[in-house]
Amino acid sequence: MGNYHAQVYEAYLVEEEQAKFAGLRSAELQYMASSMLRVYEEEILVLQKRIREIKSIYNSGASINELLPNELLMQIFREVNPRAKPVDALRLTHVCRSWRLLLHGDRIFWTDFLDPYEEIVGRGGKDLPTVRMAFERSAPVPGLRFTLTGAFLPSLRSISTRHVSRISTLALDCTAARSWDMHAFFDLQFPHLEDLSVWLMCKEARVPANPSLPAPSLRRLRTNCVTFALRWIKPSLHEVTIGQRWKGWNNKDDISSAPCCTLRETDHLWSALRATCVSLKELRLHRCISGAATRPRDPPLDLPSLENLVIIAKGPHTVCALLQCMKLPATAKVTLVSRHRYYEVGSPVHGAGVPCIRDIGAVSIHIKPHSQNSGDLVYRYLVEGHKQVSDQGFDVPLKLYSYVHGSPREISMDISRFFQSAMSVFLPHMISRLTLCCTDPFPPDVNKGWLWLFQQFPYILHLDINIPSSADVFVALAEEGVLPQLRYLTLHTDTDSTAVADETMVSVLAERASRGLRLQDFKFVRRAYSEEESRAVMPMPEIAWLLVLRLETIIPRFSFHVEWGPRGHSGIKGSQSLQSSAQQARSLFLTLLASSS
Numbered sequence: 001m002g003n004y005h006a007q008v009y010e011a012y013l014v015e016e017e018q019a020k021f022a023g024l025r026s027a028e029l030q031y032m033a034s035s036m037l038r039v040y041e042e043e044i045l046v047l048q049k050r051i052r053e054i055k056s057i058y059n060s061g062a063s064i065n066e067l068l069p070n071e072l073l074m075q076i077f078r079e080v081n082p083r084a085k086p087v088d089a090l091r092l093t094h095v096c097r098s099w100r101l102l103l104h105g106d107r108i109f110w111t112d113f114l115d116p117y118e119e120i121v122g123r124g125g126k127d128l129p130t131v132r133m134a135f136e137r138s139a140p141v142p143g144l145r146f147t148l149t150g151a152f153l154p155s156l157r158s159i160s161t162r163h164v165s166r167i168s169t170l171a172l173d174c175t176a177a178r179s180w181d182m183h184a185f186f187d188l189q190f191p192h193l194e195d196l197s198v199w200l201m202c203k204e205a206r207v208p209a210n211p212s213l214p215a216p217s218l219r220r221l222r223t224n225c226v227t228f229a230l231r232w233i234k235p236s237l238h239e240v241t242i243g244q245r246w247k248g249w250n251n252k253d254d255i256s257s258a259p260c261c262t263l264r265e266t267d268h269l270w271s272a273l274r275a276t277c278v279s280l281k282e283l284r285l286h287r288c289i290s291g292a293a294t295r296p297r298d299p300p301l302d303l304p305s306l307e308n309l310v311i312i313a314k315g316p317h318t319v320c321a322l323l324q325c326m327k328l329p330a331t332a333k334v335t336l337v338s339r340h341r342y343y344e345v346g347s348p349v350h351g352a353g354v355p356c357i358r359d360i361g362a363v364s365i366h367i368k369p370h371s372q373n374s375g376d377l378v379y380r381y382l383v384e385g386h387k388q389v390s391d392q393g394f395d396v397p398l399k400l401y402s403y404v405h406g407s408p409r410e411i412s413m414d415i416s417r418f419f420q421s422a423m424s425v426f427l428p429h430m431i432s433r434l435t436l437c438c439t440d441p442f443p444p445d446v447n448k449g450w451l452w453l454f455q456q457f458p459y460i461l462h463l464d465i466n467i468p469s470s471a472d473v474f475v476a477l478a479e480e481g482v483l484p485q486l487r488y489l490t491l492h493t494d495t496d497s498t499a500v501a502d503e504t505m506v507s508v509l510a511e512r513a514s515r516g517l518r519l520q521d522f523k524f525v526r527r528a529y530s531e532e533e534s535r536a537v538m539p540m541p542e543i544a545w546l547l548v549l550r551l552e553t554i555i556p557r558f559s560f561h562v563e564w565g566p567r568g569h570s571g572i573k574g575s576q577s578l579q580s581s582a583q584q585a586r587s588l589f590l591t592l593l594a595s596s597s
Helices: 002-008 015-021 026-060 063-067 070-079 086-092 097-104 107-113 125-138 150-157 183-187 226-232 266-274 316-323 415-422 447-456 471-477 499-514 531-537 541-554 582-596
Strands: 144-149 167-174 195-200 220-223 239-243 263-265 282-286 289-294 308-313 333-338 362-371 377-388 394-406 433-438 462-466 488-493 521-528 557-564 574-579
Touching: 015 026, 026 097, 070 097, 070 107, 107 125, 125 150, 144 150, 150 167, 150 183, 220 226, 226 239, 226 266, 263 266, 266 289, 289 308, 289 316, 308 316, 316 333, 377 415, 415 447, 447 471, 471 499, 499 541, 541 557
Parallel strands: 144 167, 167 195, 195 220, 220 239, 239 282, 263 289, 282 308, 308 333, 333 394, 362 433, 433 462, 462 488, 488 521, 521 557
Antiparallel strands: 362 377, 377 394, 557 574
């Protein structure tokens, strides 16, 4: 039998090796073969290592490693962006030994790896080896940012405490069924944690009784759960965000929105916030206030350090009730957002104002539709209250947003109702400057809305209106007792260029001047789509001459401009103008007359 095997392998074995098998029985034959295999396998391992060494030497001789210094190579590697594509970042370590050693020694590379923009690093136990390596190779860099799901919490406990304690920003997603158990989170200690985002399902989440946050240095808390947020608010907090349906954190769209409980007893919120009122700088309530929430009881909530307040709610009544029960510093900025119809962005009671927002003297209104692929429109309404902080500058302490979705037929612009609601949070005797911009035409016969606005805010000194047609504005201005303080008027229109419109404008301004309501400065701008269209918009030479003469008698300073360029864009491709100077007017008249002949 031994001779038989020797003959089989005769072509592959040298004579010395064949001689070792000669005359051996089966058991002896196998023992000898096993011994020789071990020797050869060890030699193969050595050869493989030598081959890898030689390949590594070959790769290290690549021109890119010779021409570029390590600092520049690391800058290139960081452009691969481990925060955006962790898998691609790991592949860099398998190109060559030089790159592997370089990457393994760069702490910032692994620090970025732990907090990707579009992915969660710690999703389950299978991610533990990679996460542990990233923690170890990023040491001792402090202030780590880490994203994980609740399913990874048990694995996080197995990582050294000295690494976990370096986390300063933690984003935890516990919305999936396998992430509902949060006991492991409260067993961990985060002595340097300053920023915490927790997404969970209140009814399904499994937590200890009366859980307390294991983060004594917490400064920023974001969560979708009202119940836990009220328990976790502590004096060290500077920012609190409670969002019922808020997508992700840090712009991570892959973390789905999670509906949660709403706040129906606002006294609970007031009680929780009183403990943080000394240092709280930012408070955001994203649709977590129930429409049936009770009005907080007195005394008002005093937040002396608050800088930003954002409330997103369905109806204005709850929002106004909250604002009327708050005491904010004069420097605080307030943003209110509603997804209901545009006429619900403000309070239903006109002239009440917002007690916690003072010294607002200017208002700007922007209405702009956006088309969608479905053919529906999304109307975006923005109302801003401005407070003058210097001779030339204004601050914006109040913003009102509203978004309306639907087809053009479903969305009808009730300008009167919009003005009555949107302007209700401002005190009439305080507003001296009003700016309004709308890119879509208003429905016909809306002069009643303008008339209501002008009558309710009689102290407007500066009026700046940018709308497709100005006819209804001048109809309202012609009424008795409208805007007696108005001195500065700026009007932007599209193609409202008829002689009748010009005559109406001049007649109304002349009538107001005869009643002692004379403007000091009037700027009239018409916008055309192209230079050819602008020639049609510009008055004829003889009309321009008469227009200049008539306006000179009633307004000390005026200008008429025609701008052309795409509508809805701020960029201007060109312009023509008429100025109030008589000499300039005569010169322009002769120029236009010569060009027309």
